[in-house]
Amino acid sequence: MKGKRLPTSRRGRPVGIRVDGRPLTAFEGETVFAVLCLEGIFALRRPAAGHPVRGALCGMGACQECRVRIDGIPDRRACMTLVREGMEIETGGR
């Protein structure tokens, strides 16, 4: 394998999204969870008064801990949802 290199990763087309009202640039093919991580947003929701904020655990759609509101629809799994132009994401972990 000498001289062989892994292929250079490529990012998709830039897309404009908003996270908690803040405009961001993401890239097609990225999950909402990936974008939130890159922005340092790990607290995704607060389940009930007095309970600690929750964040993603599995990253593969099983635990349901990454639920956020996307385009007004609650409880969308951030790790299973790809970003798209104009997407509005609201976290509840603030």
Ligand code: FES
């Ligand atoms: S992180 Fe577990 S379902 Fe999304």
